Amino acid sequence: MIATEAVIKWTFPPSGWCKLNVDGSSNLYTGQGSCRGLLRDHLGAWQGGFSSNLGFCSSELAKLQAVVSGLEMTWDRRHRKLILECDCKEVVDLIIARKEGSGNLRNLLQQCYLLLDRSWEVDVRHVNREANHSADGFALLGRNLPISCLAFEDPPVELRTLLERDLLGAISKRVVLV
Numbered sequence: 001m002i003a004t005e006a007v008i009k010w011t012f013p014p015s016g017w018c019k020l021n022v023d024g025s026s027n028l029y030t031g032q033g034s035c036r037g038l039l040r041d042h043l044g045a046w047q048g049g050f051s052s053n054l055g056f057c058s059s060e061l062a063k064l065q066a067v068v069s070g071l072e073m074t075w076d077r078r079h080r081k082l083i084l085e086c087d088c089k090e091v092v093d094l095i096i097a098r099k100e101g102s103g104n105l106r107n108l109l110q111q112c113y114l115l116l117d118r119s120w121e122v123d124v125r126h127v128n129r130e131a132n133h134s135a136d137g138f139a140l141l142g143r144n145l146p147i148s149c150l151a152f153e154d155p156p157v158e159l160r161t162l163l164e165r166d167l168l169g170a171i172s173k174r175v176v177l178v
Contacts, residue, residue, distance in 0.1 A: 001177040008130040008174055010166040015042045017081040021127075021135040022070045024054075024062030024088075033057035035066035036138030038155070039074055044167045048077055049152035049159075051138045057104070063088040064108045066135075067095065069149065071115040071122070080120040085127045087136075092126040130172035134162040 013019040024035035033054035039047040050073055054062055067086060074082050086092050094101060094109060095116075101109040116122055129136065137159050155163055 022066035023135040024066040026059040031056045033062040037070035052149040087132040
């Protein structure tokens with residue numbers, strides 16, 4: 001294998017499509033989990049967002065809850081062509097392979113599959129963390145909420161700089177093995 005530098009950035013969805021970037025996390029020390037997501041159209045314009053404090057949960061469960069919450073939000077806003085991006089390859093692989101899962105993940109995966117089976121087009125993709133940095137930027141908002149979900153009709157002030165970077169095509173570089 002050879003190490004090479006990759007250029008990574010957020011990309012606009014095709015005309016007529018929306019893009020949902022989701023993320024979830026769990027604090028290593030407290031187990032406190034949160035999830036968040038943001039929806040943008042083909043011009044990069046904000047279409048909605050959410051951030052949730054999940055209480056005690058695993059990181060994988062938080063990321064999967066972000067997928068489910070994001071799909072529900074997108075469906076409720078009547079968008080029917082969606083690219084869903086998540087930076088957790090394990091979660092994306094579970095969803096694409098339609099794995100049953102175990103424990104707490106099983107119910108969330110079933111919810112996810114029911115949402116995906118509705119009458120719409122959804123393309124689920126894994127992206128590098130650098131291409132998902134705006135969703136990651138929601139992290140502190142979710143952890144500081146009471147245990148619930150907060151919807152955002154407009155982008156939070158704390159997120160606007162990251163969103164502007166995406167619109168301008170700002171790049172990140174990462175060393176990858178090929």
